[in-house]
Amino acid sequence: GAVVSQHPSRVICKSGTSVKIECRSLDFQATTMFWYRQFPKQSLMLMATSNEGSKATYEQGVEKDKFLINHASLTLSTLTVTSAHPEDSSFYICSAKKSGPSNTEAFFGQGTRLTVV
Amino acid sequence: DAKTTQPPSMDCAEGRAANLPCNHSTISGNEYVYWYRQIHSQGPQYIIHGLKNNETNEMASLIITEDRKSSTLILPHATLRDTAVYYCIVRPLGGSNYKLTFGKGTLLTVNP
Numbered sequence A: 001g002a003v004v005s006q007h008p009s010r011v012i013c014k015s016g017t018s019v020k021i022e023c024r025s026l027d028f029q030a031t032t033m034f035w036y037r038q039f040p041k042q043s044l045m046l047m048a049t050s051n052e053g054s055k056a057t058y059e060q061g062v063e064k065d066k067f068l069i070n071h072a073s074l075t076l077s078t079l080t081v082t083s084a085h086p087e088d089s090s091f092y093i094c095s096a097k098k099s100g101p102s103n104t105e106a107f108f109g110q111g112t113r114l115t116v117v
Numbered sequence B: 001d002a003k004t005t006q007p008p009s010m011d012c013a014e015g016r017a018a019n020l021p022c023n024h025s026t027i028s029g030n031e032y033v034y035w036y037r038q039i040h041s042q043g044p045q046y047i048i049h050g051l052k053n054n055e056t057n058e059m060a061s062l063i064i065t066e067d068r069k070s071s072t073l074i075l076p077h078a079t080l081r082d083t084a085v086y087y088c089i090v091r092p093l094g095g096s097n098y099k100l101t102f103g104k105g106t107l108l109t110v111n112p
Helices: none
Strands: A004-007 A010-013 A019-025 A032-038 A045-051 A067-073 A076-081 A090-097 A106-108 A112-116 B009-013 B018-023 B031-038 B045-050 B061-064 B070-075 B084-092 B106-111
Touching: A004 A090, A010 A019, A019 A032, A019 A090, A019 A112, A032 A067, A032 A076, A045 A067, A076 A090, A106 B045, B009 B018, B018 B084, B018 B106, B031 B061, B045 B061, B045 B070, B070 B084
Parallel strands: A010 A112, B009 B106
Antiparallel strands: A004 A019, A019 A076, A032 A045, A032 A090, A067 A076, A090 A106, A090 A112, B018 B070, B031 B045, B031 B084, B061 B070, B084 B106
16 A cells, blocks of 8 residues: 655644644655545545645635645645634544556545644 | 445454445446545545455455445454444546545444
């Protein structure tokens, strides 16, 4: 399989501050990365699709100005939660797909637990 | 993505085979069946995928019915580390939309 690494794995921040989460594909290039959010006892919900070198595509109901996504290289995508509030506390997970049409399975990071106090 | 239906929970004894069912009666001809699992507080892990033929890899086997309206993921010798939520997802193999839509999955608990 392929390795996707997220950093940090846990973060606690104060309400009103911004937090950046990194997602790296360690041993492959990823043209497309995905960001999910998971609340306790719920399933993963897709937030946005991140394409290298272009703007992210956000799912309905996800505020693009609050959740800033940057995919500046084929191995790195970042999610910045701006002006975080307690309701943004969640488990954020990224996934990456290997470049090329024959590669279809997605590989997931270990997730980032965000707590806003 | 086509809708899938899975039982919310299942139990299995350690060392026995775990058979996880999934119904996908509205699956389209170009849609594949994917299985992922999520161990508590970790990111999901890819297990296997298939179109219409049965598939096997080092983790599991996937049995798809002839009409493709349902499938079963088989873990041949379940261990305690296989306790996780298992997600069955159907989506097209090709095209530009590679996103996965997760349902509620099945919580498999492997008991000693």
